[in-house]
Amino acid sequence: MLDCLQEYNIDANIRLLASARSKGKVINDLVVEELTPESFKGVDYVLGACENDVTKKWMPWAQEAGCVVIDNSSAYRLDDNVPLVVPEINPEDIFKHQGIIANPNCSTIIALMALHDIDNLYHINRIICTTFQAVSGAGVKGISDLEREIQDIHAAPEAFQYQIAYNVIPQIGGFDENGITSEEWKMQNEGRKILHSPDLKVSCTCVRVPVWRSHSESIMAECDQEVDLNEIRQALSHSEGVQLKDDPDQLIYPMPILTTNQDDVFVGRLHKDPTDESGKTVSLFCAGDQIRKGAASNAVQILKKLIEKENQA
Ligand SMILES: NC(=O)c1ccc[n+]([C@@H]2O[C@H](COP(=O)([O-])OP(=O)(O)OC[C@H]3O[C@@H](n4cnc5c(N)ncnc54)[C@H](OP(=O)(O)O)[C@@H]3O)[C@@H](O)[C@H]2O)c1
Structure with missing residues (x-):
């Protein structure tokens, strides 16, 4: 701050x-x-x-x-x-x-920075998302869990349910009766309010990963109309606070190590979902520093x- x-x-x-x-x-x-x-x-x-x-x-x-x-x-x-x-x-x-x-919520900010231009173009009605959330998302205690476990693999975790070093944990927040965590509901509830899109549906799986800083997200966004990837790339390349990192042949794509300690959300791996023959679903990967922009x-x-x-x- x-x-x-x-x-x-x-x-x-x-x-x-x-x-x-x-x-x-x-x-x-x-x-x-x-x-x-x-x-x-x-x-x-x-x-x-x-x-x-x-x-x-x-x-x-x-x-x-x-x-x-x-x-x-x-x-x-x-x-x-x-x-x-x-x-x-x-x-x-x-x-x-x-x-x-x-x-x-930090993951919601990062996802919506990547998605709001797509929403403006084609209106997103459904999002399926998996997050890869850094330990610092759990505050100072999350960082110290990873630090201590790297030094001593038997150190007892304090911030997380399990050892996070050399592991991933598919739980952030408490589960409800449907098996969905409080963190996972945030993207739908908060996304609807920020995008002024009351019918937006989001299915999210939030995963803690042994990354110090910057959350990453794999996202599929289903739209009302067929999407045009070139139009999306054009919009993202002019989007304030977004950097398009989308050249897989040159090994250019978003990674948390690249977004740490700066404000822009990186977006890449853009492609149409091959299982949706209507062409209305775009898939992307994004990363952003959840302590900064998040x-x-x-x-x-x-x-x-x-x-x-x-x-x-
Ligand atoms: N970390 C992230 O990436 C992130 C991103 C987005 C949103 N958030 C949200 O931001 C909030 C803070 O998260 P954080 O990660 O910054 O947590 P944190 O590192 O644990 O910091 C919590 C802060 O709260 C203060 N505090 C605790 N008890 C207090 C009390 N009784 N009176 C006054 N101050 C008190 C702490 O002061 P002491 O040091 O004196 O205890 C500390 O400064 C949470 O609601 C979290 O969900 C976090």
């Missing part, structure tokens, strides 16, 4: 808030303060990055103090009064906020739009 604020030239007095565990820690010359009900007094904007239970505890304090909160948790994402925004896709929703703007950069881009609007007024 701090790097992004600097890169997006946001000039602000910044305060860092966390739990008592982090009180006094120094990050980029800023001393971390313990979050209390008084912390938000005099603050204009809050960038939230806590788990849902913690967010729900402090959100009323921030609202009471009149702050506009851009929140990374999923606590308020589906609330009717809370815009859910990817600035390249639905920037107009930002200004409908009533004090809270939600940042979408969280911090997306939040800071929203903040930048709010500040620009305020400066125009």
Whole structure:
């Protein structure tokens, strides 16, 4: 977040808030303060990055103090009064906020960055997706699980259900009665809201992989009309925040190692689904840094739009 604020030239007095565990820690010359009900007094904007239970505890304090909160948790994402925004896709929703703007789920942001131009061209009605999600998607604890297991393969996992080093785990979030996890529902629920596409259907399998950073996704998108791959390539090559990496003969395709620590989502491996004779289903692979575009950069881009609007007024 701090790097992004600097890169997006946001000039602000910044305060860092966390739990008592982090009180006094120094990050980029800023001393971390313990979050209390008084912390938000005099603050204009809050960038939230806590788990849902913690967010729900402090959100009323921030609202009471009149702050506009851009929140990374999923606590308020589906609330009717809370815009859910990817600035390249639905920037107009930002200004409908009533004090809270939600940042979408990281895999959902990355998938929709790859898909929204295809949706504009042919209207996507169904998505089938498998995600390959980096350990840092589970926060600091996810990174330390992989670090410890690489050093000692018998180290007990803390963030994940099983050893993640040299393994993949087909579970992110808890399962419901249909065998679908909470993470897997997010792409449908949040995708409908961001694309303003209430009938969008998504079947998703979320998989944790031993990658440090950047989520990758294999996606099939079924559209209302036959798709034209050249038209899609043309649209993606002009899409803000997207880089087309689609030249398999030259071994050019998206990989998480290429997207780490930058904002663009890479899209490639474009082809028509050979099992759909109608030609309406496009298949692609994409990757994006879930800490940057999937969280911090997306939040800071929203903040930048709010500040620009305020400066125009
Ligand atoms: N990691 C990702 O790629 C990613 C992407 C998109 C969205 N998200 C979402 O963003 C949120 C944060 O995830 P993360 O990965 O950044 O988690 P994280 O690395 O575990 O960080 C959680 C933060 O919450 C703070 N915190 C915990 N308890 C607190 C309390 N009682 N009072 C004040 N602060 C408290 C922690 O401070 P201490 O260090 O003091 O405990 C820490 O700064 C989650 O809702 C997650 O789903 C994460």
